[in-house]
Amino acid sequence: MADVSVDPPSRESPDAYAISAEFYDILQADRDRARVRRFYGRDVRVARRGVLDVGAGTGRVTLMSLADSRVPVHAVEPTRAMRSLLMTRLAALPVDVRMRVTVHPGGLAEAALREVADVGICHNTIACLHPAARRALWPAVADALVAGGVFLVQLPPDRLPPHEATHVLPAQQVGGHEYGGRMVMSADADRIRTRFDYWVRGECGVLREYTETFWMWPASRAEVIGELAGSGFVPLPERADPAVLAVGLGRR
Ligand SMILES: C[S@@+](CC[C@H](N)C(=O)[O-])C[C@H]1O[C@@H](n2cnc3c(N)ncnc32)[C@H](O)[C@@H]1O
Known part of the structure; x- marks a missing residue:
């Protein structure tokens, strides 16, 4: 077979999550799985x-979907570092399970999916999208769902933090090393600066330390409902947890 060179998807940012990927699962897995x-x-x-x-x-929702359903699963993940961890997880699955999942390595619009799902999920993601990118996502979600499909989205914070807030990620032991981290959020004009500090400690003290900063944009529930309405979504009854917005795709 001839070698073929294929350009990476245009929206991939090669460095995003380059640091956080190493720490993401070890520091957040248990809480997030539940x-x-x-x-x-x-x-x-x-x-x-x-x-x-x-x-x-890294595949938290994808893996749960493969385990708890018998339907095809479409995982959209534009960032190489995170997608690599997802692929390692998928590689460990039995072949018949792996045959049900397709990984799309760019943005949803690039994947050009049409009516492939009746359940769409966007967990812990839209807070990190610039409002223009967030609004651009909804028509692609509508295209990917069948009429009557349900879309569940974890909402961003609805306002800027009034002062700097620190959230400690509980430390985890891996062999002789302790992995720790914290998330520091603060307002910066209309955005939220979200700085992750990570460290690895051994018996003699800190072995490695890193920092990675992400930006988040607040949006209210009403604002997100209004945006989604433009793509044919109507609100469904509120879920037990107000962090999640459920909308249904009307007939088109
Ligand atoms: C904070 S992570 C959450 C990952 C996963 N949903 C979870 O909760 O474990 C946000 C993910 O959204 C991805 N992402 C960023 N922009 C995106 C876009 N326009 N479309 C789809 N995914 C995007 C990032 O690459 C990143 O992996």
Whole structure:
């Protein structure tokens, strides 16, 4: 077979999550696994056509969807560092399970999916999208879902933090090393600066330290509902957890 050179998807940012990828699962996995099942498990279990995971990251929602449904799963993940971890997870699955999941390595619009799923999920992702990118996502989600499909989105913070706030990520032991981190959020004009500090400690003290900064944009529930309405989504009854917005795609 001839060698073929294929350009990477245009929106891929090669460096995004380059640092956080190493620490993401070890520092956040347990809490997030339970949260994802609580937020989306019921919808995934009744999926009939397919599940769409927008911003799949290392695969928390994708893996749950493969385990809890029998339908095809579409994982959209533009960032190489996160996608690499997702692929390692998928490689460890039995072949028959792996045959049900397709990984799309760019933005959702680039994947050009049409009516592939009746359940769409976007977990812990839209807060990190610039408002223009967030608004550009909704028509592509609508295209990817069948009429009557449900879309579940974890909402961004609805306002700027009034003062700097620190959230400690509980330290985890891996062999002789302790992995730790914290997230520091502060307002910066209309954005939220979200700085992650990570460290690895051994017996003699700190072995490695890193910092990676992300930007987040607040948006209210009403604002997101209004944006989604432009792509044919109508609000569904509120979920138990106000962090998740559920909308349904009307007939088109
Ligand atoms: C904070 S991570 C969350 C990953 C995963 N949903 C989870 O909760 O574990 C956000 C993810 O969204 C991805 N992402 C960023 N922009 C995106 C876009 N326009 N479309 C889809 N995913 C995007 C990032 O690459 C990153 O993996």
